[in-house]
Amino acid sequence: MSELRLNAVRKRFGxxxxxxxxxxxxxxxxxxxxxxxxxxxxxxxLRCIAGFEFPADGQILFDGVDLTQTAPEKRDxxxxxxxxxxxxxxxVQENLSFGLEMRxxxxxxRKRRIADVLGMVQLVGFEERFPRELSGGQQQxxxxxxxxxxxxxxxxxxxxxxxxDAALRDDMRFFIRDLQQRVGITxxxxxxxxxxxxxxxxxIVVMFDGEIAQVGxxxxxxxxxxxxxxxxxVGKSNFLKGKVESRRTDGAVMLAAExxxxxxxxxxTTSAGDTVECLLRPESMRTGALDGLExxxxxxxxxxxxxxxxxxxxxxxxxxxRILALLPADFLAVPGDEVHIGFSAANVWCLP
Amino acid sequence: xxxxxxxxxxxxxxxAVYIFLMAPIVLIVILSLNSxxxxxxxxxxxSLRWFGALWNSRQFMDAIGTSFQVAAISTFVSGIFGTLxxxxxxxxxxxxxxxxxxxxxxxxxxxxxxxxxALLFFMYQIGIGTRYSIGLQIGHIIVTFPYVFLNVSSALxxxxxxxxxxxxxxxxxxxxxxxxxxLPLIKPGVITGCLFAFIIxxxxxxISLLLKGIGTTTLPVQLFDYLRWDFDPTAAAVSSxxxxxxxxxxxxxxxxxxxxxxxx
Ligand SMILES: Nc1ncnc2c1ncn2[C@@H]1O[C@H](COP(=O)(O)OP(=O)(O)OP(=O)(O)O)[C@@H](O)[C@H]1O
Ligand SMILES: [Mg+2]
Numbered sequence: 001m002s003e004l005r006l007n008a009v010r011k012r013f014g015x016x017x018x019x020x021x022x023x024x025x026x027x028x029x030x031x032x033x034x035x036x037x038x039x040x041x042x043x044x045x046l047r048c049i050a051g052f053e054f055p056a057d058g059q060i061l062f063d064g065v066d067l068t069q070t071a072p073e074k075r076d077x078x079x080x081x082x083x084x085x086x087x088x089x090x091x092v093q094e095n096l097s098f099g100l101e102m103r104x105x106x107x108x109x110r111k112r113r114i115a116d117v118l119g120m121v122q123l124v125g126f127e128e129r130f131p132r133e134l135s136g137g138q139q140q141x142x143x144x145x146x147x148x149x150x151x152x153x154x155x156x157x158x159x160x161x162x163x164x165d166a167a168l169r170d171d172m173r174f175f176i177r178d179l180q181q182r183v184g185i186t187x188x189x190x191x192x193x194x195x196x197x198x199x200x201x202x203x204i205v206v207m208f209d210g211e212i213a214q215v216g217x218x219x220x221x222x223x224x225x226x227x228x229x230x231x232x233x234v235g236k237s238n239f240l241k242g243k244v245e246s247r248r249t250d251g252a253v254m255l256a257a258e259x260x261x262x263x264x265x266x267x268x269t270t271s272a273g274d275t276v277e278c279l280l281r282p283e284s285m286r287t288g289a290l291d292g293l294e295x296x297x298x299x300x301x302x303x304x305x306x307x308x309x310x311x312x313x314x315x316x317x318x319x320x321x322r323i324l325a326l327l328p329a330d331f332l333a334v335p336g337d338e339v340h341i342g343f344s345a346a347n348v349w350c351l352p
Numbered sequence: 353x354x355x356x357x358x359x360x361x362x363x364x365x366x367x368a369v370y371i372f373l374m375a376p377i378v379l380i381v382i383l384s385l386n387s388x389x390x391x392x393x394x395x396x397x398x399s400l401r402w403f404g405a406l407w408n409s410r411q412f413m414d415a416i417g418t419s420f421q422v423a424a425i426s427t428f429v430s431g432i433f434g435t436l437x438x439x440x441x442x443x444x445x446x447x448x449x450x451x452x453x454x455x456x457x458x459x460x461x462x463x464x465x466x467x468x469x470a471l472l473f474f475m476y477q478i479g480i481g482t483r484y485s486i487g488l489q490i491g492h493i494i495v496t497f498p499y500v501f502l503n504v505s506s507a508l509x510x511x512x513x514x515x516x517x518x519x520x521x522x523x524x525x526x527x528x529x530x531x532x533x534x535l536p537l538i539k540p541g542v543i544t545g546c547l548f549a550f551i552i553x554x555x556x557x558x559i560s561l562l563l564k565g566i567g568t569t570t571l572p573v574q575l576f577d578y579l580r581w582d583f584d585p586t587a588a589a590v591s592s593x594x595x596x597x598x599x600x601x602x603x604x605x606x607x608x609x610x611x612x613x614x615x616x
Binding site: 050051052072086087099103147150156 | 512514515517518519520521522523524525528532533536537
């Protein structure tokens with residue numbers, strides 16, 4: 001278990017600057033996701049931490065020890081690869097034993113630790129199978145077990161769920177998170193799937209083009225994004241343009257928006273008179289009982305898409321502005337109906 | 353059951369190809385069992401007398417011994433250097449990879465007789481000539497080398513590098529990773545390459561003819577010499593023996609790696 005720190009890590013491939021001064025601290029036992037679109041440098045960051053790439057500049061510190069130029073085998077990491085990278089010529093038992101043998105751990109203890117870890121990943125009885133004799137999900141759990149059995153100080157995962165089907169992916173999210181919590185290991189998880197990052201992480205690092213755009217808890221990233229780009233990347237969004245009329249010290253603001261006057265929340269940098277764009281998440285809109293919601297508008301239903309556990313509704317409000325709402329599945333209306341919608345001031349976030 | 357005419361034609365075609373390929377082999381084996389004096393079909397009776405004659409022929413037994421020795425040394429040397437060359441070429445030669453690959457494969461592309469002539473000149477230039485079989489041995493290594501190189505290259509080319517990274521992440525040094533992960537996984541390529549090297553070396557004619565040392569000869573050359581003067585079934589017996597030895601080599605190979613691992 002340990003704390004991991006990246007100090008102004010830079011990396012270039014030829015003329016392409018892939019990482020531009022990445023600063024990041026991951027606390028002991030924390031689960032941090034690197035989230036960003038394809039090609040933004042997530043894998044490169046992880047590979048620098050693992051020691052498969054060496055940064056041109058900057059330091060990587062494990063518990064304060066500078067390991068920037070240290071070979072991967074001397075870093076005490078466990079890594080789970082997108083392709084799993086299980087050794088095809090070795091059985092499950094031998095795959096798990098590999099890292100323990102490299103650490104010269106005596107046979108009885110190896111046996112005990114392998115049995116423990118196989119219990120954790122629910123694969124007892126699969127010891128003698130070869131990787132090709134396992135399903136995708138089982139291979140995934142062996143890969144996880146192989147990385148954990150050596151009890152590394154940091155666990156690195158690069159899109160480990162990308163090759164699984166949707167239902168299994170949902171189960172594995174909770175499985176990995178639960179396992180990480182039980183073991184208490186520091187984990188860095190690379191993904192481009194925002195819902196994965198949101199449900200699994202203690203903190204999310206959003207990256208664009210080799211730079212960190214925002215670091216925060218899933219709730220901060222989701223509800224209080226630092227830019228329109230982050231907001232759009234992290235989930236479905238409605239953007240409302242408006243002018244700040246007045247501002248209270250707690251961040252509550254009164255806005256003259258295109259759709260009419262609304263109550264909103266703004267960061268400290270926003271002051272009265274500013275023109276701002278606000279984020280309103282579709283899932284923060286309500287119909288029916290609107291008591292206590294600062295913002296209430298009449299709206300007309302344009303179309304409804306049934307999603308199973310909810311409905312996605314396009315509405316027009318405030319004289320022709322289309323917005324998207326995600327409502328409970330019991331929302332009964334047909335296109336053309338007039339309804340009332342409401343949302344709280346806390347859910348309207350003025351982008352800085 | 354409905355018969356598919358396309359499938360029927362395919363089956364007939366496949367059977368025809370097999371007959372075309374197998375007939376000479378079967379014929380040779382039948383001829384070698386002839387009890388008559390001549391290499392003729394149909395045979396007069398069945399006996400093993402020509403295998404006996406082969407066993408008693410100094411020349412043939414010596415030639416078989418030489419061929420085995422040369423093939424074994426060629427396989428060993430080409431096996432090691434071909435594997436190392438392939439590893440260097442695929443893993444470490446970045447800009448020069450294409451050129452290097454072509455260079456390594458040159459012995460396959462240049463007609464064997466040219467290699468033989470060039471090597472013969474070279475051996476005389478350095479004053480050794482054909483006094484020893486050294487030129488012969490070098491020639492066989494040159495020709496068998498590309499087979500190992502090619503087979504190991506393609507094994508390395510399809511190799512998932514994240515396996516090596518996984519090994520490193522588990523604490524294995526680069527050398528340990530090579531020994532425990534890379535080598536076992538490219539082993540089928542190495543063994544296939546060696547099998548090719550052995551069989552090809554056993555079969556080489558031109559180089560052997562020109563470069564054989566004084567007083568030594570390999571099996572194909574001996575067979576050629578023999579057939580010029582004698583036309584009895586000893587030649588067929590030698591061929592049958594070669595076929596049996598090839599089969600044994602393939603069976604041993606199958607035990608080692610399994611032919612199944614060659615499927616893609
Ligand atoms: N070995 C390499 N040589 C040259 N360029 C590379 C190399 N590895 C990565 N890159 C480039 O660096 C950039 C970042 O790559 P990286 O793999 O870190 O992206 P990523 O965020 O993991 O993307 P994805 O979600 O698609 O996996 C990309 O533009 C990629 O083309
Ligand atoms: Mg990646």
